[in-house]
Amino acid sequence: MFRDQIYIGGQWIRTDKSIEVYNPADGKVIGTVPKAGRIEAEQAVDAAAEAFGHWSGLTAQERGDLLRRWFERISEHTDELARIMTMEQGKPLKEAAGEIAYANSFVSWYAEEGKRIYGETIPASSNKKRIIVTKQPVGVVAAITPWNFPASMITRKVAPALAAGCTVVIKPSSETPFTAIKLVELAEQAGIPAGVINLVTGPSGEIAEAWQQDGRVRKLSFTGSTEVGKKLMAGAAANVKKISLELGGHAPFIVTAHADLEQAASGLIASKFRNGGQTCVCANRIYVEERVAEEFAECVARLASELKVGNGLQEGTDIGPLINEDAVDKVVKQIQDAKAKGGIVLTGGKKLPELGGRFVEPTVIMNATDDMACMQEETFGPLAPITTFTAIEEAIKRANNSPYGLAAYVFTQHLGEAVRIAEALDYGIVGVNDPVPSTAQAPFGGFKESGLGREGGHYGIDEFLEVKYISLGL
Ligand SMILES: NC(=O)C1=CN([C@@H]2O[C@H](COP(=O)(O)OP(=O)(O)OC[C@H]3O[C@@H](n4cnc5c(N)ncnc54)[C@H](OP(=O)(O)O)[C@@H]3O)[C@@H](O)[C@H]2O)C=CC1
Numbered sequence: 225m226f227r228d229q230i231y232i233g234g235q236w237i238r239t240d241k242s243i244e245v246y247n248p249a250d251g252k253v254i255g256t257v258p259k260a261g262r263i264e265a266e267q268a269v270d271a272a273a274e275a276f277g278h279w280s281g282l283t284a285q286e287r288g289d290l291l292r293r294w295f296e297r298i299s300e301h302t303d304e305l306a307r308i309m310t311m312e313q314g315k316p317l318k319e320a321a322g323e324i325a326y327a328n329s330f331v332s333w334y335a336e337e338g339k340r341i342y343g344e345t346i347p348a349s350s351n352k353k354r355i356i357v358t359k360q361p362v363g364v365v366a367a368i369t370p371w372n373f374p375a376s377m378i379t380r381k382v383a384p385a386l387a388a389g390c391t392v393v394i395k396p397s398s399e400t401p402f403t404a405i406k407l408v409e410l411a412e413q414a415g416i417p418a419g420v421i422n423l424v425t426g427p428s429g430e431i432a433e434a435w436q437q438d439g440r441v442r443k444l445s446f447t448g449s450t451e452v453g454k455k456l457m458a459g460a461a462a463n464v465k466k467i468s469l470e471l472g473g474h475a476p477f478i479v480t481a482h483a484d485l486e487q488a489a490s491g492l493i494a495s496k497f498r499n500g501g502q503t504c505v506c507a508n509r510i511y512v513e514e515r516v517a518e519e520f521a522e523c524v525a526r527l528a529s530e531l532k533v534g535n536g537l538q539e540g541t542d543i544g545p546l547i548n549e550d551a552v553d554k555v556v557k558q559i560q561d562a563k564a565k566g567g568i569v570l571t572g573g574k575k576l577p578e579l580g581g582r583f584v585e586p587t588v589i590m591n592a593t594d595d596m597a598c599m600q601e602e603t604f605g606p607l608a609p610i611t612t613f614t615a616i617e618e619a620i621k622r623a624n625n626s627p628y629g630l631a632a633y634v635f636t637q638h639l640g641e642a643v644r645i646a647e648a649l650d651y652g653i654v655g656v657n658d659p660v661p662s663t664a665q666a667p668f669g670g671f672k673e674s675g676l677g678r679e680g681g682h683y684g685i686d687e688f689l690e691v692k693y694i695s696l697g698l
């Protein structure tokens with residue numbers, strides 16, 4: 225179940241040293257993965273560079289057929305993949321199975337979309353010339369993925385890259401490598417040729433540096449913190465690598481007096497507590513129009529108090545553990561800070577060491593103010609701070625007052641109000657009466673320090689293509 229090998233050029237390999245992987249629900253070691261370094265990172269690029277000629281030379285239909293076979297293998301192994309994910313990442317089993325289906329939707333969607341990489345002809349200014357525009361794969365792609373979505377962050381990068389004709393080297397998070405390894409094993413079984421997908425595990429800094437410095441890697445796609453994203457962006461300048469960054473978020477969630485309050489409250493629960501709050505698009509700051517705030521907050525607190533916290537493998541669990549002790553400390557500090565600044569805890573507020581892992585109660589805080597840490601920093605945990613506003617313009621101004629610009633949410637039944645607020649928000653994704661807007665067909669990505677580029681939809685495949693202009697003299 226927990227394969228302890230990396231995959232380079234179609235070979236499964238072990239290294240002398242290894243890294244332990246823990247189950248965050250009980251702190252126990254579930255297995256080890258190789259502690260690869262610069263040498264293996266370079267070997268992976270050798271393999272990907274060698275495989276590129278053949279892979280990019282296949283037709284889009286041939287690549288699509290192989291991606292479709294990968295999709296089928298993943299579907300058949302959903303239960304096993306979900307179990308691996310719950311054991312290394314913590315999210316409840318039903319949510320892990322949901323993530324596998326979501327991850328696989330990128331594989332099926334890009335298996336088709338690769339066939340629609342269209343070029344263009346442009347009228348020339350001389351009738352002795354023809355202007356032809358084509359698109360071709362960028363080359364070898366490096367994908368560095370985080371622990372919060374161990375499957376979908378792999379497929380959201382790898383499926384469009386492969387469909388475009390690129391080959392890839394992957395470095396999954398050291399906290400959740402086994403889901404990624406299983407996905408790659410299934411790609412091998414699906415017949416994706418040796419060298420097209422390569423995966424190494426090990427210290428992220430060393431592996432990322434090797435790939436940054438290697439001019440054969442023409443594109444780096446990263447999901448993770450803004451802090452690391454900035455370093456990678458600076459490193460990519462060395463050989464002017466293309467780069468996509470999907471970084472931190474600090475999503476505002478605006479509820480107006482025109483909202484259906486029950487719909488808004490259950491929407492907030494879905495957005496805020498998905499993956500225990502460890503999602504870059506999670507609601508992080510909740511702005512509610514004053515005259516409905518009390519009723520809304522009571523409804524949210526009641527729903528949050530009904531969520532069952534526990535080991536994700538147990539039936540009925542809604543919220544699993546946080547990924548590590550640092551994550552627990554960050555949430556607990558934000559709760560303490562909010563209380564010290566006048567926040568009132570409506571439900572939750574404590575960590576739950578008696579459960580034997582890294583668990584924090586789903587927490588709802590009323591009377592939040594903009595000077596609280598939870599209103600300024602990404603929480604990445606189950607804390608919902610609620611503040612009030614009296615004028616919509618004030619809510620928009622406060623919502624936009626952030627270096628982040630990934631996702632934002634608006635709940636209102638007033639159409640004009642919904643459109644005006646959605647248009648005024650400086651965010652790449654706006655969910656209007658929709659707490660979970662992510663989907664394979666749509667562009668996912670942020671403004672400002674939340675990142676660069678888009679994943680998903682036809683935008684997501686463009687990230688792996690170069691535009692070539694051919695000027696044809698007749
Ligand atoms: N946008 C998102 O989805 C995510 C946002 N975050 C935000 O970041 C905060 C901190 O979480 P954390 O896990 O520490 O986030 P990191 O950004 O440190 O880790 C995310 C990924 O980046 C890798 N990584 C870490 N350092 C480097 C580096 N120098 N070069 C290349 N890759 C690197 C990690 O690998 P390894 O695990 O092997 O070190 C992991 O795969 C969270 O609280 C949250 O706010 C975190 C994760 C995902």
Ligand SMILES: O=C(O)CCCC(=O)O
Pocket residue numbers: 372373376447470502503504505662668
């Ligand atoms: O970066 C993340 O948090 C993963 C994206 C989750 C999603 O696709 O909704």
